[in-house]
Structure formats: C-alpha cells, structure tokens
Amino acid sequence: MNRFCKCSSRVIGRIIWLGGELVFALITFVALTVTQAGIPSRAVRALWLQRICQRALRIFRIRLSVVGPVPSRGLLVCNHLSYLDILVLAATTPCIFVSKCEIKRWPVFGWLASLAGTLFLRRDKRSDVVRISREMRHVMDEGGLVVLFPEGTTSDGREVLPFKSSLFELATHQPHALSAGFVEYVLSDGDVAEEVCYWKDMTMLPHLLNLFSKGGVDAQLRFAKAPYATGNRKDLARHLHAEVLRLKALPFKGAFDGKGNEAGFQQCCSEQSL
Numbered sequence: 001m002n003r004f005c006k007c008s009s010r011v012i013g014r015i016i017w018l019g020g021e022l023v024f025a026l027i028t029f030v031a032l033t034v035t036q037a038g039i040p041s042r043a044v045r046a047l048w049l050q051r052i053c054q055r056a057l058r059i060f061r062i063r064l065s066v067v068g069p070v071p072s073r074g075l076l077v078c079n080h081l082s083y084l085d086i087l088v089l090a091a092t093t094p095c096i097f098v099s100k101c102e103i104k105r106w107p108v109f110g111w112l113a114s115l116a117g118t119l120f121l122r123r124d125k126r127s128d129v130v131r132i133s134r135e136m137r138h139v140m141d142e143g144g145l146v147v148l149f150p151e152g153t154t155s156d157g158r159e160v161l162p163f164k165s166s167l168f169e170l171a172t173h174q175p176h177a178l179s180a181g182f183v184e185y186v187l188s189d190g191d192v193a194e195e196v197c198y199w200k201d202m203t204m205l206p207h208l209l210n211l212f213s214k215g216g217v218d219a220q221l222r223f224a225k226a227p228y229a230t231g232n233r234k235d236l237a238r239h240l241h242a243e244v245l246r247l248k249a250l251p252f253k254g255a256f257d258g259k260g261n262e263a264g265f266q267q268c269c270s271e272q273s274l
Contacts, residue, residue: 007213014212017059022108025052029115042117043144046094049116053091061216064088065253068223073143074177075136075170076223077240079248080149081157082198083109085183088219090116095145098132098167100152107204119146121167133170140176147181150237156193157184160244165237172233180226180240182247186218222247 032040032048040048057064062084070093078089086109089095097113101120104110113120119135122128136146150163171178185196196217198207211217226243228236 011209011212014059015209018056018108021052021055021059024055025112025115028052042096042139043094043142045115045117046090046096046144049090049112050094052112053087056087057091060084060087060211061214062088062219063216064091064219064221066092066221066223067250067253068247069179069225070223071145071177071179071181071225073145074140074179076145076147076179076181077150077163077226077244078147078181078183079157079160079244080151080154081183081185082154082196083204084185084196084198084217084219085149086113088183088221089147089181092221093145095147096139097147098136098149109204123152129166133167136167137170137174140174150240154197154199156197156199158193160241160248163237163241165233168233168236168240171228172231172236178226178228178240180224180243180247182222182244182250184220184222184248184252186252187214188218189215218252220252222250 028051029048032044036044072093076089076095078085083106086097090097096117096119098119098121099113101122103113103118104120106113119132119139121132136148139146148167150165150167151161152164153161155161185192187196190196195207195210195214198204224243224247226240228239231239
C-alpha cells in the first residue's frame with residue numbers, strides 16, 4: 001500500500017512538473033519570436049530545444065552518460081528505441097530531427113517537435129524524399145546537425161533493424177561530416193523493452209504514466225565518426241549500420257552510482273577510446 005501511494009504521488013508530481021515545463025517551453029519560444037522578429041531560424045530553435053530537453057531529463061530522472069566525440073554538424077544516424085531518444089540526443093547537442101509526419105499528432109512531443117523545426121517526412125509519398133533531402137542539405141550547409149533514425153521505426157533494442165537507404169543519397173554526394181550514434185537504457189525497477197522502449201502497438205499516455213512511476217532511467221549515448229569515401233546510398237547504409245552495431249557491442253558505462261543522485265551528464269570516454 002505504501003509503495004502504491006509513493007508511486008501515485010510520484011506520477012502526479014511529474015505530471016504537474018511536465019505541465020510547468022511545457023508552459024516554460026511555450027513562454028521561451030514566444031520570447032524568441034519577439035527577439036528574432038518572427039519565427040526563429042532552425043539553428044536558434046535547435047538551441048531552444050536543447051535547453052528544454054536538458055530540463056526534461058530531470059522530470060524523467062534520466063541519468064545520462066555520453067561516450068565518444070559528440071557531433072555538432074553534418075549527419076548523425078542513430079538507432080531508435082523510444083521518444084526518450086529525442087530528449088537525450090537534443091539535450092546532448094543542438095540538432096534538427098527527421099521524423100515521420102505522424103509524429104505531429106502526438107500529444108506533447110508532436111507539438112515540441114514542430115516548434116523545434118523537425119523535418120517531417122510523408123512516408124506514403126515517395127517524392128517527398130526529394131523535398132526532405134533538400135531541407136537536410138540546407139540545414140547541413142548552414143553548419144547544423146541533422147539526426148536521422150534510418151531504421152524507420154522503433155524496436156525493443158535487442159537488435160538494430162536494417163537501415164532504409166532512401167535519405168542517404170544526399171550523404172553520398174556531400175562533404176558534410178558523418179557520425180554514428182547508439183542509445184541504450186537501463187531500468188533498475190522494470191523492463192526496458194516493455195517500459196522504456198516505445199514500439200509495437202503501444203499507446204502514448206499509458207506508457208508515459210507508467211514511465212513516470214519509475215525511480216529513474218540510466219541512459220547512455222555512444223558516438224563515433226563514420227567517414228565514408230565513395231559508393232552508393234545502399235553501400236553507405238550498410239557502412240553506417242555496421243558502425244552502429246559496433247557501438248552497440250561496447251559495454252554500458254553509466255553515470256549513475258545507484259544511490260539516487262540527481263540526473264546529469266558525464267563524459268565517460270575520450271574520442272580516442274572509440
């Protein structure tokens with residue numbers, strides 16, 4: 001009974017906290033539109049999202065560690081497990097995400113994604129790849145970082161799904177930096193595959209409320225540079241998939257000591273370690 005009451009109060013507290021952070025996000029975005037005399041550039045919105053996501057980590061008590069050279073420009077490809085991936089990636093480095101257009105309809109996260117300048121792809125319209133590729137190039141030409149989840153969906157994390165290559169054509173002809181990333185979670189009081197990963201036919205609200213009942217989540221981001229010489233988009237997809245698999249094989253080095261410390265960041269390894 002005491003444990004139930006504790007979990008209930010934790011969930012209610014985090015819901016209130018999330019509501020307050022959403023108000024803060026809206027106020028700061030409105031302030032940006034005033035100071036920028038209009039809708040801010042994607043670079044400015046990426047910095048805004050980074051600040052919002054860094055604050056959001058505390059709501060979920062995400063204890064984040066980062067391994068390897070954090071990318072700041074070019075194209076980053078990463079595995080995809082949950083909506084939490086957006087929080088940990090954006091909190092780590094300012095970036096612009098490529099996402100399926102259905103995300104726009106998600107409560108909370110869809111709204112934030114739109115304000116943050118996310119590039120929404122219509123997967124039912126093959127010609128939309130050309131438009132998204134053009135917008136990705138524009139972001140990278142301006143020195144920004146584009147994040148792509150080439151699996152095309154989320155999973156339970158047991159394997160990295162094959163990469164879809166349609167958006168890699170751009171990278172085969174451009175001089176921009178290429179990076180690979182891998183995100184992994186540990187949940188001491190639950191099952192990562194069923195309670196952190198957001199996949200199958202899960203629905204947002206029950207998943208979110210259950211996640212709020214947890215004591216905290218350990219998360220790790222592993223990065224590596226992934227230079228690529230020449231070839232076609234399918235070769236590039238295989239090259240980047242292999243690099244993500246290599247990062248997956250590295251041991252988890254968490255930033256959390258198991259004693260309930262406050263959420264935060266820790267740079268675990270140097271670039272040379274990868």
